[in-house]
Amino acid sequence: MxxxxxxxxxxxxxxxxxxxxxxxxxxxxxxxxxxxxxxxxxxxxxxxxxxxxxxxxxDPEKRKLYDQYGHAGQVPPGAYPGSGGFPGADFGGFDPGQFSDFFQGLFGQTGGRGGAGGYRNPAGQQVNIEDLLGGLGGAGQSRRFVQNVEGELQVTLEEAFSGSDEVINVDGKRLSLRVPAGTRDGARLRLAGQGPGGGDVLLTIRVLEDGRFDLDGDDLTTSVDVPAPVAALGGDVKVQTIAGTTGNLTVPPGSSGGRKMRLRGQGWPRRDGSRGDLYVRLNITVPKDLSDEEKELYRQLRDLRR
Missing domain, CATH: 1.10.287.110 (DnaJ domain)
Incomplete structure (x- = not known):
């Protein structure tokens, strides 16, 4: 693939x-x-x-792994002693714990270090940890490790704001979970007893920026286009909040590009139930196609300003 x-x-x-x-x-x-x-x-x-x-x-660590190994699971043959690459690698007595950091970065959303069983990495490939650790129990023995599985779950900024229902695959099982509204980047979710061998699944939430809103503490910042005549004379423009609602923003006369205006209580949810503020950056626009009448009006305005 x-x-x-x-x-x-x-x-x-x-x-x-x-x-x-x-x-x-x-x-x-x-x-x-x-x-x-x-x-x-x-x-x-x-x-x-x-x-x-x-x-x-x-992510510096993930980028380093990607630059070295490419997509998750595509480890070149001979990367580890006694191994021809995945699957079925034999570590010949090596302690797999020393590679835990590598596994954690490799498996991303639903993988991680720990128990035996199958994991599906973000690229959709099946990695069989039981095969990978097969030589550790001795001939004819099968060992299961009851340990926590760590990974990351990516959500958009809007999903983190409103909360979202997610489904992940761990050890061949589909697990449902709820990302609470107002979740911040780096938050941890724990699914007790859902990992291989009865271990826990520990997820770190990674919030992806979408280019429309920037989050700084409890406050959000967005931009809105304002026609030049409205900026000069004042007027209302439409602003969409992260909650998906649209409201009017009153632009004062003589507003310049880059000016920020605040909408109170339209920012990120706080623990006490209140919300931060939304700052709207004004982006002054001039129409590309002007009618003859508009051109004449702009010429008159230009001449008045000389």
Missing amino acids: AYKDYYDVLGVSRGASDADIKSAYRKLAKQFHPDKNAGDDKAAERFKEIGEAYAVLN
Whole structure:
């Protein structure tokens, strides 16, 4: 099965800086966001690819693993002693615990270090840990390790804000879970006793930025286009909040581009039930196509300002 190169997905070089990767992601996420491409399955799939690529390349450890091994599970033959690559590798007496950090980064959303059994990594490949650790119990013995399984779960900023129902695969089992509303990046969820051998499944939530909103503490920032005449004379413009509601923002006369206006209580949920604020950055726009009458009015305005 062929997979797209994450650098190609974001349109950046392999030596791209963190800032370049973040900038490319924001631009593409905004272009292919489902809200702007309703009913377009290709755009939805593209948005998913962009999020997956960013989640790997924006994480220094994951990027290092990806640069070295490519897509998760595609380990080159001979990467470890006695191994021809996955599956069925024999570590010849090595303690697999020393590779736990590698496993944790490799399996991403539903894998991790720990118990035996099958895991499905983000690329959709099946990795059989029981085969991987097969030589440890001695000839004819089968050992199961009751340990926690750690991984990451990616959600969009809107899903983290509103909460979402997710389904993951662990050891061949489909597990349902609820991401609570107001979840922040780095939050941990625990599914007790759902891992291989009765261990726990520990998930770290990774919130993907979508290019429309930036989260800073409890406050959100977004941008809105304001026609030049409205900026000069004042008026109302439509603003969409992260909750999906649309309201009017009154722009004062003489407003300039880059000015920020605050909508109180439209930011991120707090533990006490209140919410932060939404800051709206004004982006002044000038129409590209003007009628003859509009051109004449702009000429008159220009002449008055001389």
